[in-house]
Amino acid sequence: MTSSAPVTTNELRSTFLTYFERNGHRIVPSASLVPQNDPTLLFTNAGMVPFKNVFTGQETRPYNRATTAQKVVRAGGKHNDLDNVGYTARHLTFFEMMGNFSFGDYFKADAIEFAWTLLTRDFGIPKEKLLATVYAEDEEAAELWRRIAGLPDEKIIRIATSDNFWRMGDTGPCGPCSEIFYDHGPDVWGGPPGSPDEDGDRFVEIWNLVFMQYFEDPPGTRTPLPRPSIDTGMGLERFAAVMQGKRDVYDTDTLRALVLGCGDLLNTDPDGALRASHRVVADHLRSSAFLIADGVMPSKDGRGYVLRRIMRRAMRHLQRLGATEPTFYRLLPKLTQQMGAAYPELVQHQTLIAETMRGEEERFTALLERGMSLLNDETDRLGEGEALAGDVAFKLYDTFGFPLDLTQDALREQGRTVDVAGFETAMAEQRQRARAAWVGSGDTAMETVWFDARDRFGASEFLGYKTEKSDAEVLLVAHGNEILSEVGPGRDVAILLNQTPFYAESGGQVGDHGKLSANGLMIEVTDTQKRNGDMIVHYGRVIEGTLRPGMAVTAQVDHMRRQATRGHHSATHLLHEALRRALGTHVAQKGSLNAPDRLRFDISQPRPITPEELAAVEAEVNTRIRENTAVETRIMTPEAAVAEGAMALFGEKYGDEVRVVSMGAGDDERGAYSIELCGGTHVGRTGEIGPFRIVSESGVSAGVRRIEAVSGLAAERMAKEDERRLADMAALLRTTVADAPARLAVLLEERRTLEKQVSELQRRLATGEGAAGAENINGVTFAGRDLGEVSPRELKSMAEAVAKQIGSGVVALVSNAEGKGSVVIAVTPDLLDRFNAVDLVRAASAVMGGKGGGGRPDMAQAGGPNADADAVFAALRGMIAG
Template identity: 60%
Template sequence: MSGVNEIRSAFLDYFARNGHEPLASSPLVPRNDPTLMFTNAGMVQFKNVFTGLESRPYSRAATSQKCVRAGGKHNDLDNVGYTARHHTFFEMLGNFSFGDYFKENAIEFAWTLLTKEFALAKDKLLVTVYHDDDEAASLWKRIAGLSDDRIIRIATSDNFWSMGETGPCGPCSEIFYDHGEDIFGGPPGSADEDGDRFIEIWNLVFMQFEQVSAGERISLPRPSIDTGMGLERVAAVLQGVHDNYDIDLFKALIAASENLTGVSAAGEHRASHRVIADHLRSSAFLIADGVLPSNEGRGYVLRRIMRRAMRHAKMLGAREPVLYRLLPVLVAEMGRAYPELVRAEALTTETFKLEERRFLQTLDRGLALLTDASEGMGSGEKLSGETAFKLYDTYGFPLDLTQDALRERGIEVDVEGFKSAMDRQKAEARASWSGSGETASETVWFGIKDRAGSTEFLGYDTEQAEAEVLALVVDGREVETAEGDVDVSIVVNQTPFYGESGGQLGDTGTMRGDGIRIEVANTQKMAGGLFVHRARVAEGVLKVGTALELVVDHGRRLRIRANHSATHLLHEGLREVLGTHVAQKGSMVAPDRLRFDFSHPKPIEAAELAEVERLANEIVLQNAPVTTRLMAVDDAIAEGAMALFGEKYGDEVRVVAMGVAESGEKAGKAYSIELCGGTHVRATGDIGLVHILSESAVGAGVRRVEALTGAAARGYLLEQDARMRRIAASLKVSPADAPDRLEALVEERRKLERELGEAKKKLALAGDGGGAVGAAARDVGGVSFLGRVLAGVGAKDLKSLVDEAKAGLGSGVVAFVGVEGDKASVVVGVTGDLTARFDAVALVRAASGAIGGKGGGGRPDMA
């Protein structure tokens, strides 16, 4: 039971036998938690349970949680590859109690698992407790039989955990494993505690208090338990090794890296193989959870990780994309425990290929600049921040990659100088946008929201409503009145107009009052909940406080609703046809068309696209009701609702369901369920028809489909039908036979082009009266020369003709001029025995000059 997969299963099975609900790992992108970039601990998915904001049907749980620490205060990136235990990705085993058991059971569960299930020697274990936690110290004595010298009291924050400045908190008890006297280090709390002999393997957090304020802490009525044990660390202990990179999982990945590069992991290249193995894991899991490389946010952290691995692959001799070839090994090792790796393997593979290909184009030039800039520098010196920023800005080198490249030489980077250069560029960028008016308006919108509150949206139930004008903004400034055909932004207390968000365009329509008519050209959401109507005063004088009747453009809203509902059907269809790795990456829902961007590694086959369209129209024909419900976000996701990557949701979310699945696991259930705040049709039949116009690439690993619905789709298809009928009439066949007739004509044209090409070749290679090449050539100063001016022959064909002529001559010079329309091309060939005397490039330049052109590049024997 010492393999990583066996240890993970044994942990979850043990706690399941002890009344815990074994749960799947939550995604690496935390749902609904803007305070975290990545999930970095097992308790993240239970945060709202611990704080009392959410309840679960169980009071005990156990998980093996995927974690990433590569950004913010939890940033292990710089150390990965150079230490025994630093990782960007790791698994945290944890058991949790939500007001059920407390310290006694938590300690008993942990001790029994370690000493009986895992059979660790008791004399190898010691623990720490918070300095005044007498209860925990007493329990360790009684349950584990530990002596006082193996229960170490720690007075620092290392042994007291809190969720934040306020909220649940409590003392910790950490379990350490002694790797033996031959390894340097002292027990926790000693002067040598930073050594590697005593390694923490499990942390038990006793959540028994609530921090009310900086000076006030009260007891919780129902104390809870949160524990975390690093799977890689405990695997090292159980496998009898001291270094996490020596466990079976990493040994497999590192062996694959050795085989791929042909470079041993022993000696000077040890760190590079470790970096590759670790970063492969974090990158693949992030991509599987919906993160793609980009220049901001989570995508930028992923890019930093990937590029660091790529540089180390380059150090091992890689000259082309190679990391993707290690993915099958990772999937084989971890895919059973994490099926999302299997589902996303194609996307991950293509993402790695594209990112490596892009970075390799600039890597050599960036490294050359770094070498020049650091030449002559010694250990302890600093590379200028300006140079580091140039590497970042021009060559795509993240700062930590530059630091990593200089690490072996002991050279540091002027980080403050780098930040100054970055800030200077941002300031210049902001200055270039000055005068746009929007920056000034932002302050205005937040000021209005603080004063008036968020706008109440009525548009789910009505397209017409009475409202009061709360604020008017003209040219970025609040005003009291607006008149005379002026463009104005209007804020009211309530509105049926949808504000642009979630890819759906804002509503248009009219506002009317006593002698007032206003045309609304767009509606937007500003300042997180303020609906701003971009409008023009067509008649009258509009004042703050005026009562108005608001009417949405009904026809436009209907078309937008149909297009928005169609994006949901296409999303689900794409997941059915291409795989569940498909995730929405963006959308645009307009009245006349829709656009849907999604993760997928390669172009979609025509047959696949047709199947997606068929599935969507199958649900349209059901004319099934489209239902909306307000639910707790976790309940919605538990029911299968799709949450969009990167979206922030409130405690309560709107869940839109449509259609009935007719087969598969979801048979009889809703075909599509998504969290969505947009407007939708009442029944799927209202969409009318869905027709996909095109499929294309947006960026690395992201594809786009564009489509039409309803009358627009019908009109487009009628136009296509009319075109086909005109084509058929021209071909004098029926529309059904037109494709075959066109294919026959195309093939006939190809045949004629081939025959024409052969005729031109014969003419070029023979004299006016026909004959062999040698006979057509003439002697010039003892050298055979063949020259021709060929009408209707371009540069591409000239080269092959010159090659054949050279072969026919055996020894000589060939010069052909091709004339196509008003363009002339010159190609010269020199046989190998004459290249010492004649240079084809020089001859082309001379010939081109004579006809008023200029020669290009080439080789001595062909140009």
């Protein structure tokens, strides 16, 4: 390699991208780790995932050549490298996949020439260090490697297996691969790919070129694609190891900096006996930070559960390294220093990432101590090398939140394994119990109707941005999973129209209500939903007439309901911006509901929002509403919208064109107060929202807070209801509303004074007679008092006072406050060898119809529905008399 070749990971990334940009490729920023175009994937696990729909023809882009550095996570589902991370030289949960893509533009010859030139010229890799594999039947690729790269036949290795033939799925685009390998030299053990020693470390794959040239049908037949494409992938970390003369990805500059940072923070040797732990922390720090930055939060299921597994595995290893307090988040600045320039989301969301990490580590530390105690108790009972029972591993998972791999990781230190089959059996049994307790709604069965309908009729045309009323043709009528040719009054139906003003529930906004009508026909629509992606389906009931497919109807949205709903939706946009300005730019939408009667808004926020902050946010939103500025909607590309400052909300899928909603007066930097990508319906001017009022703020889950609010008529109704309650309260207090707070404060103070006086009088009554009010039973002083409605909370202190007065004996105090009986019994120290207060109070409880009691030998308390003090005292006299 030449001395001028790029060496650092950041230089390698930049060189790759700029090389392809010079060669006509669009540099496309990394997509989110949460796939927006493939619901079958947990995380983005390959560089081509963001372009999947482009390759299949479902989506078009304004470019036909692209290059990316794509964030990738493989820590769940089929692509799961979690167990090996930290213990091998190459496994990572997070890595960067460099790639260049051609969408029907160039093909094999250009792809091979681009790769060869970049590697040998720009990266300076000696030609003799490289070799290539091709699919055994792909003679064209072999010839191109000979002609373009000058590789001899012995360095063009034919692979006959599916390892060198790529498929997107059982059907779809597919084609042969060509992999480029780097030869570390004869000093390293291993053979070339396809040889018996191919698992050695001498030859390492650095780049894979996929030639998409066929379409595979279900029977396995392949037909040539009219426009063949290119998809390549180069793991940046593995390539950096080659370029930096390393054999281990953890020795490359970026990961090594994180490993050393962990060692420095905990004052431990990063290359010592706990070397694997440092590496686990370094890798998992990257996965955790990038997932949180892309909107994933730790939770009990789905993506959040995988994130929690990753974080807790890292935290377990931090404890092995000696961490005694939250430490994970303290490594974040080191990561930002290494990767923040290439991935600005790390800097933008640094506060949220750090707070999420810290909160999760605090929670996990509390669970870990109890879980490890159980694990140690169980392993102490096992023989040498004996596996941990699966049901125990499941208990750790179910009770203490220990993922299976965390338990396996802890046992690895002892040379033990887990009975995974037993764990899965216990898990299956739990799922079966949950399934038996669940009652399905039937919605899943209904879905099958709409698959064929989508093929027949295509997407629905939505007219609701411009109108609340339109003519339409009925395309399909269904009930459940049955398609109907006609339906009469009283039947519930699902209706598909060719066009509609009804908004289907999405983006947090509820579906419209309204009516469909024609001559002699009336249908009440009570919900509108999307089916099979972009079909708008109206759910309702036939009120009169007969409905048939092919009929012409008038679709009319319930105006008042739509108006209230869009008012709440527009208020949510203003609320979002006000929260970001008040609390910080880490605030991001995590969920919302915009209904006619209220709005609910969930945000990423690591701590509760103070009343003062809420008041300021509410005032800010109302200020923006009163400005009564026009709400503007523009159609733009997502890139242009974000460049203008629009917020693209996590979890929303955006096409080539998006609706950008702007509202509120802007400032020098932005043209409007709030700018968001949004497909919902909105008011024409902010003043139409009406008064805005925050009702409550609460926690939903770790790092997520929920705000509930009302606006417009709903806010007015709430204000009127509050006024009525205040008037009623003032009337009861016999004062005006204005003077009610002061009058109430006086009454509360008077009540506190009276309560103190009553308590003191009760104490005097209870203790005032002292020994004079007691009786002697076989030489034992017994003081039994019926105290009426004295609070049970006062009985113990009163019993102590009476016991001191009598000096020696048994005290029994009974009350009947709050509609039930209570009894407290005290035994003086000199009589503890003869009487136990717990035994006495249980006998008293039985008389009162209770179920026992408890306490100490000298003081015990019980209760029961029957407060017959005479019967209690009679029972106690009998026990004392013996």
